[in-house]
Amino acid sequence: MNLRRLLAVWQARNLEFLRDRSTLVFNFVFPLALVVAFAVIFGGQARSVFKVGVIAPPGAALAADPHPFLGTRHVDFYAVAEAEMAEAIRGVERHQADLLVDLRKTPRYWVNADSPKGYLAEKLLLQAAPAAERQPVTGAAVRYVDWLLPGVLGMNMMFSCLFGVGYVVVRYRKSGFLRRLSATPLTALEFGAAQILSRLLLTVSVTALVYAALAALVHFRNDGSPLLLLLIAATGALAMISLGFMMAARFVSEELANGVINLASWPMMLLSGVWFSLEGAPAWLRAIAEALPLTQMLKAARAVMLDGAGIAEVAPQLGVLAGMAVLFLGIAAAGFRWRAA
Amino acid sequence: MEPVLEVQNLVKDYPGVRAVDGVSFAIVEGTCFGLLGPNGAGKTTTVEIMEGVTTATSGVALYRGAPLGVRFRAEAGIQFQKTALQDFLTVRETLVMFRRLYPRGRDVDELIRLCALEQVAARDNRKLSGGQLQRLLLAIALVNDPQVLFLDEPTTGLDPQARHNFWDLIRAIKAEGRTILLTTHYMEEAYFLCDVIAIMDRGRIIAEGPPSRLLKEHFDDVVLELPREDFPGEPAAFPLPVLLAGDRVEISTGDVEAALGALLERGVPLRHLRIRPRNLEDLFLELTGRELRT
Numbered sequence: 001m002n003l004r005r006l007l008a009v010w011q012a013r014n015l016e017f018l019r020d021r022s023t024l025v026f027n028f029v030f031p032l033a034l035v036v037a038f039a040v041i042f043g044g045q046a047r048s049v050f051k052v053g054v055i056a057p058p059g060a061a062l063a064a065d066p067h068p069f070l071g072t073r074h075v076d077f078y079a080v081a082e083a084e085m086a087e088a089i090r091g092v093e094r095h096q097a098d099l100l101v102d103l104r105k106t107p108r109y110w111v112n113a114d115s116p117k118g119y120l121a122e123k124l125l126l127q128a129a130p131a132a133e134r135q136p137v138t139g140a141a142v143r144y145v146d147w148l149l150p151g152v153l154g155m156n157m158m159f160s161c162l163f164g165v166g167y168v169v170v171r172y173r174k175s176g177f178l179r180r181l182s183a184t185p186l187t188a189l190e191f192g193a194a195q196i197l198s199r200l201l202l203t204v205s206v207t208a209l210v211y212a213a214l215a216a217l218v219h220f221r222n223d224g225s226p227l228l229l230l231l232i233a234a235t236g237a238l239a240m241i242s243l244g245f246m247m248a249a250r251f252v253s254e255e256l257a258n259g260v261i262n263l264a265s266w267p268m269m270l271l272s273g274v275w276f277s278l279e280g281a282p283a284w285l286r287a288i289a290e291a292l293p294l295t296q297m298l299k300a301a302r303a304v305m306l307d308g309a310g311i312a313e314v315a316p317q318l319g320v321l322a323g324m325a326v327l328f329l330g331i332a333a334a335g336f337r338w339r340a341a
Numbered sequence: 342m343e344p345v346l347e348v349q350n351l352v353k354d355y356p357g358v359r360a361v362d363g364v365s366f367a368i369v370e371g372t373c374f375g376l377l378g379p380n381g382a383g384k385t386t387t388v389e390i391m392e393g394v395t396t397a398t399s400g401v402a403l404y405r406g407a408p409l410g411v412r413f414r415a416e417a418g419i420q421f422q423k424t425a426l427q428d429f430l431t432v433r434e435t436l437v438m439f440r441r442l443y444p445r446g447r448d449v450d451e452l453i454r455l456c457a458l459e460q461v462a463a464r465d466n467r468k469l470s471g472g473q474l475q476r477l478l479l480a481i482a483l484v485n486d487p488q489v490l491f492l493d494e495p496t497t498g499l500d501p502q503a504r505h506n507f508w509d510l511i512r513a514i515k516a517e518g519r520t521i522l523l524t525t526h527y528m529e530e531a532y533f534l535c536d537v538i539a540i541m542d543r544g545r546i547i548a549e550g551p552p553s554r555l556l557k558e559h560f561d562d563v564v565l566e567l568p569r570e571d572f573p574g575e576p577a578a579f580p581l582p583v584l585l586a587g588d589r590v591e592i593s594t595g596d597v598e599a600a601l602g603a604l605l606e607r608g609v610p611l612r613h614l615r616i617r618p619r620n621l622e623d624l625f626l627e628l629t630g631r632e633l634r635t
Contacts, residue, residue, distance in 0.1 A: 175425030
C-alpha cells in the first residue's frame with residue numbers, strides 16, 4: 001500500500017465530486033427533505049393500536065386460548081422471548097410498547113405510569129386478569145421521530161455508500177479510465193481505498209451537517225455523545241462503502257450494477273430497522289437482519305441516542321462493522337477487474 | 342544488441358476468432374517500430390499483450406529479456422487507443438494525479454510545455470479538441486519519463502494539421518533516445534516516423550523491415566496517377582497495367598518516358614498527371630491483394 005498513490009487518486013476523486021454541483025447539492029438536500037418530511041408526518045403519536053409484549057416461548061400461539069386477555073381486539077400482541085425481557089421492559093419505559101405481560105404462572109405486567117395508553121391498556125388487562133401483579137416503570141416517551149431519525153439518516157447513508165462508490169467504479173471501468181490506471185503502478189487495494197475514503201469523507205460530512213441542521217430545525221432526542229455517534233457513522237459507512245465497492249469489483253454494465261446494488265439495498269431498507277423494529281419477527285429473519293451492516297449501525301446509533309450508551313456498550317457493533325469492512329474490501333481487491341472486456 | 346522489447350510466437354484467441362496468430366518480432370533500443378495494418382489485423386491485441394494489459398493465449402512478451410514486471414511498469418509509457426479521463430478535472434490536475442502514481446518522472450510543467458498544452462492547462466478534460474486530448478494522453482504516457490513508449494493509433498481521427506503537430510512531438514521524443522512502438526493504419530505516418538515496420542494482416546506479420554528497404558525489395562517502378570475522366574477508353578486497351586482506384590487511374594511502370602509517350606500518343610491531357618514513388622499502401626495491396634483502408 002503506497003500512501004502517495006492512494007492520496008493522488010483520493011484527491012482527484014474529491015475534486016471531481018465537489019465540482020459536480022448538481023450531484024453535490026442533491027446529496028445534501030435529499031436526506032434533509034426526507035427527515036423533515038417524516039418529522040411532519042410522524043410528529044404526533046406513534047401507533048393507533050395498543051401494543052403489548054407477551055412473554056412466551058418462541059412459536060407459542062398468542063390467542064384467547066391460553067389466556068382470554070390475548071383475545072382482546074385492536075391490540076397488537078407480540079411474543080417476547082425470556083432472554084429479551086430486559087429489552088422489552090426498556091420498550092415500555094420509552095412508551096414504545098404500552099404493556100409487557102407475563103401470563104404464565106403468576107400473572108404480572110409492566111406498565112409505564114406516565115403513559116396514557118399504558119393506563120388504558122392496563123385497564124383492559126385487569127378486566128381479564130384481575131390478580132396480575134403490577135410492576136411500574138417510568139421513563140419519558142420516545143417519540144417515533146426520535147426513533148426514526150437515526151433510521152432515516154442511516155438509510156440515506158446506505159444509499160449514498162452503496163451507489164456512490166459502486167456507480168463511479170463501474171463507470172470508470174466502462175469508460176476505460178480504469179484500464180488506463182491499470183497501466184500505472186497503482187494497485188486495486190490503493191484504488192479501492194482511495195474511492196472508499198473519498199466517499200467516506202463525503203457521507204460522514206453530509207450526515208453530520210444534516211444532523212446539525214435537524215438539531216436546529218426540529219427537536220429530537222440524543223442522550224449520548226455526538227462524537228461517539230460520529231464514530232459509529234464513520235465505521236458503519238466504511239462497512240457499507242466497502243460492500244458497494246465489492247459489488248462493483250467486476251461489473252461493466254451500469255444497469256447490472258444498479259440491479260445488484262438494489263438487491264442489497266432493499267433488504268437493508270426493510271430489515272435493518274429503519275422504519276420499524278423487528279421485535280416479534282421470526283428468528284431466521286432477525287438472523288438475516290443481524291448480518292446487514294445497516295442493522296449494526298442503527299443498533300449502535302439508537303443505543304447512544306435513546307439510551308445514552310457509551311463506547312463500551314456499542315463496541316460489539318463497532319467491531320462487527322470494522323470486520324465487515326475488512327472482509328468486503330479484501331474480497332473486492334482480490335477479485336478486482338480493471339478492464340471492461 | 343539485446344532488444345528492449347520482444348515477442349515470441351504470440352497467439353491470442355478470442356471466442357471464435359484467433360486475433361493474433363504466431364507473431365514474433367524484436368525492437369532495438371532507441372528505434373521507432375511501426376505495427377501497420379488494417380482495422381482488425383491484430384495490432385492492438387499484440388500491443389496490449391506487450392503492454393501487459395492483456396494476457397496471451399500462448400507465447401511470451403519480454404522487456405529487456407525478462408517477463409513484464411515491476412520494472413516494466415515503472416519504465417513503460419502507454420497511450421491507449423481510447424482512454425476516458427476523469428470528468429471535472431483540468432489538464433494540469435489530471436497530469437498531477439498521474440505523475441503522483443510514479444516515484445520518478447518528468448516535471449508536470451515541463452510536460453505541459455513539451456506537449457504544447459500551455460493554452461489548455463486549466464481547461465476541463467471534457468472540453469479538449471481531438472488533437473489536444475491526444476497530446477494530453479501523450480503527456481500522461483510520458484509522466485514517468487519512460488524508456489519505452491507505446492502509441493496505439495495516436496493520430497486516428499485528427500485533422501492533417503493536428504496530425505503533423507503530433508508527428509513533430511514524437512520525433513522530438515525519439516530524438517531523446519526513447520524506444521517507441523507505434524501502431525497505425527496511416528502509411529504516411531509509419532513512413533515518416535518509423536525506422537522499422539511490420540505489416541500485420543489477419544493476425545500475422547506478412548512483411549518486416551525498414552520502410553525504404555521493403556519498398557525497394559518489392560517494387561522497381563513508379564506510379565503515374567491521372568484523374569479518371571482524363572483517361573479515355575478501356576484500361577485493358579493500354580499497353581501498360583492500369584489500375585482503377587476510385588476517381589483516379591494508376592499506371593505502374595519502370596520506364597516513365599515510355600509510359601508518357603504512350604499517353605501522349607493517345608492525346609491524354611497531362612495537366613493533372615502526378616508521378617509518385619511506390620508507398621506502403623501499394624505494398625500492402627501487393628502483399629494481400631486488398632486495399633489497406635477499407
